[in-house]
Amino acid sequence: xxxxIQPHTLLMILCGIGMGTIARLxxxxxxxxxxxxxxxxxFISIFLGFVASFLGAVAIPALLAQDLTAVTFLTLGVxxxxxxxxxxxxxxxxxxxxxxxxxxxAYIDGIAKTYESRYYISLITALLVVLALELxxxxxxxxxxxVSLAVGFAAIALxxxxxxxxxxxxxxxxxxxxxxxxxxxxxxxxxxxTNKLGTERSRELFLxxxxxxxxxxxxxxxxxxxxxxxxxxxxxxxATRTFGVKRFAFSRKSFTQGKVVVxxxxxxxxxxxxxxxxxxxxxxxxxxxxxxxxxxPVIGGNAHG
Amino acid sequence: MAKSAEILVYITADRxxxxxxxxxxxxxxxxxxxxxxxxxxxRALKADAVRLSNGDxxxxxx
Numbered sequence: 001x002x003x004x005i006q007p008h009t010l011l012m013i014l015c016g017i018g019m020g021t022i023a024r025l026x027x028x029x030x031x032x033x034x035x036x037x038x039x040x041x042x043f044i045s046i047f048l049g050f051v052a053s054f055l056g057a058v059a060i061p062a063l064l065a066q067d068l069t070a071v072t073f074l075t076l077g078v079x080x081x082x083x084x085x086x087x088x089x090x091x092x093x094x095x096x097x098x099x100x101x102x103x104x105x106a107y108i109d110g111i112a113k114t115y116e117s118r119y120y121i122s123l124i125t126a127l128l129v130v131l132a133l134e135l136x137x138x139x140x141x142x143x144x145x146x147v148s149l150a151v152g153f154a155a156i157a158l159x160x161x162x163x164x165x166x167x168x169x170x171x172x173x174x175x176x177x178x179x180x181x182x183x184x185x186x187x188x189x190x191x192x193x194t195n196k197l198g199t200e201r202s203r204e205l206f207l208x209x210x211x212x213x214x215x216x217x218x219x220x221x222x223x224x225x226x227x228x229x230x231x232x233x234x235x236x237x238x239a240t241r242t243f244g245v246k247r248f249a250f251s252r253k254s255f256t257q258g259k260v261v262v263x264x265x266x267x268x269x270x271x272x273x274x275x276x277x278x279x280x281x282x283x284x285x286x287x288x289x290x291x292x293x294x295x296x297p298v299i300g301g302n303a304h305g
Numbered sequence: 306m307a308k309s310a311e312i313l314v315y316i317t318a319d320r321x322x323x324x325x326x327x328x329x330x331x332x333x334x335x336x337x338x339x340x341x342x343x344x345x346x347x348r349a350l351k352a353d354a355v356r357l358s359n360g361d362x363x364x365x366x367x
Contacts (some may be wrong), residue, residue, distance in 0.1 A: 184356035198354025198362050199343045248353075 011144055012133040013057045019152030020053020020126030021046070024158055027118045028033050036115075045118075048084060052077065054120040056126030060134055060142040060243055067105045077123065085116040101249045106230025107237060110284045123157045163219055168215070168235060169279030171222045175210040176271055177261060186259045186289075188212040191254040205247060211271050212263035226260050228287035238281045243268045310367040313352050317341060317361040328363075 005013075028036070028045055036045050044259070055077040060069030089112040097100050103111075132151040133144055168174070177188035184198040186206060197203045215235070217223045225231060232251040240249050244267030252261045262278065306351040316339055317323060323332045335354050343354040343362055352364040 049346075184354070195355050196353035196365070199347065200340055201344055202354065244341040 002063045007129040008139045008144075011141060012130050015133060015144060015152075016057030016126035016130040017050065017150035019129045019155075020056055020122040021050045022152065023048025023125040023159075024052070024118060024122045024155045027121055027160065039221060039252075044294050048081075048119055049122045051199055052081065052143050053126040056123035057117055057130050059127055060130045061246060064134070074123075078120075081116050081119045084119065085112045088112045088115045099237065100245040101236050102233060103237045104230045104233030106228070106284050106286050107234040109286065110282065114163075115283065120158045121156065121163065124159060125152055125178045127199075128152075128155045134165075165282045165285070167279060168226075168231075168283060171218055171283060172226060173216045173218060174275055175214055175216075175280050176275065177214040179207060179212050179263070181207060186250075186263065188263055189214050189259075191252065191257060191259065193252045193261050194248075194250050196248070202247070204261075205265055208244065209269060210248070210263060210265045211269065211274060212261060213275060215260040215262065215278070217258065220258070225259050225283060227255075227288045228284070231284050231287040232262075233259060234284055235260070235278055236264070237279050237283050239274050240266070242262055242277050243270065243274055310365045312365055313350050314346055315361065316363070319361070322361065347364040360363050 007183075022197045024046060028049075036042050054254055055074055059071055059074055061272065062068075062096065089108055092103060092111065093105075093106045122235045129152045132147055134145070136147055138144065177191075180187045180202045181197060183195075184203070185195045187199055191214075217224060217226050236249055236251045239262060246265040247269055249264035250262070252263075254261070266274065307342045310354060313329045315322075315328055316333055317330065318332070318334045318339075320332055323330050331342065333342060339362060343364065346352065346364055347354050350364060350366065355363050357363065
């Protein structure tokens with residue numbers, strides 16, 4: 001019987017795998033961004049979460065059994081999850097030409113990194129659960145399960161807080177703007193947006209069905225984040241992907257007023273809902289140049305993924 | 306950075322501005338015909354129309 005795993009060890013590993021997989025399920029929320037896609041992308045994410053949990057769960061028992069080779073599988077796992085990031089990035093890049101507007105490399109990079117980090121959350125949760133059970137050193141199944149749940153949910157909560165990002169709505173005020181057309185030029189609240197409305201038809205379409213939003217940073221320093229090209233692409237992408245584009249999609253920065261304008265002609269004309277989507281657009285990691293907004297993401301918004 | 310735009314067609318009502326070469330330059334004096342041409346070509350080429358301050362129009366892609 002010695003070659004078989006001990007029941008207590010098996011229980012510890014199963015608890016670790018269970019909590020690690022729950023961690024991926026908790027961090028897997030499908031919203032308007034539809035990332036991951038449903039149902040196949042979602043299933044892949046859950047299964048990979050299970051694999052990550054398995055790696056985390058067996059690490060401690062393997063170490064205690066002096067099986068150091070098994071621990072090196074952790075590094076293989078890390079390599080694998082880096083490949084997940086690459087695969088997600090390539091997948092999104094290939095889909096760029098099919099979208100209404102481009103996601104942009106900055107946003108793609110952020111989403112891909114989020115995918116990778118979520119598997120580490122599963123792995124670390126499983127590892128911490130098994131470590132706690134090992135330190136507990138008791139064999140009562142119910143006690144082990146109870147401790148697993150407590151440690152697991154505490155680890156998930158902590159890791160979510162640490163990895164949670166902010167939303168544009170946290171650092172900016174967004175309101176609907178008033179559109180005016182002069183000649184072939186579109187202005188929103190007096191700010192120039194484009195001169196591509198060269199035909200009567202396009203001018204009428206924009207004034208009749210277009211929507212425009214003015215985004216104002218709540219502090220001067222946030223202008224740097226907001227004016228980042230990747231961040232503006234992400235804002236326009238989220239708005240247009242959720243509500244569609246009949247024609248025209250613009251984002252324009254005004255250095256004189258320190259504001260950004262997003263304007264387009266949506267298929268679904270729901271200004272309040274568009275406003276909410278803009279507010280919930282993540283602040284991209286690589287657009288956050290200011291140290292103070294990188295600190296303490298405790299009061300962050302929803303991150304993608 | 307955003308990709309650069311390309312001028313596909315130049316429409317003018319001034320014969321002096323019609324020069325050979327790229328892009329295609331059209332000489333049209335009737336404003337209604339200009340609007341129709343801009344709409345038709347804009348649809349066909351998936352291009353945006355811009356009215357210049359001198360009254361001429363260009364169709365640009367990108």
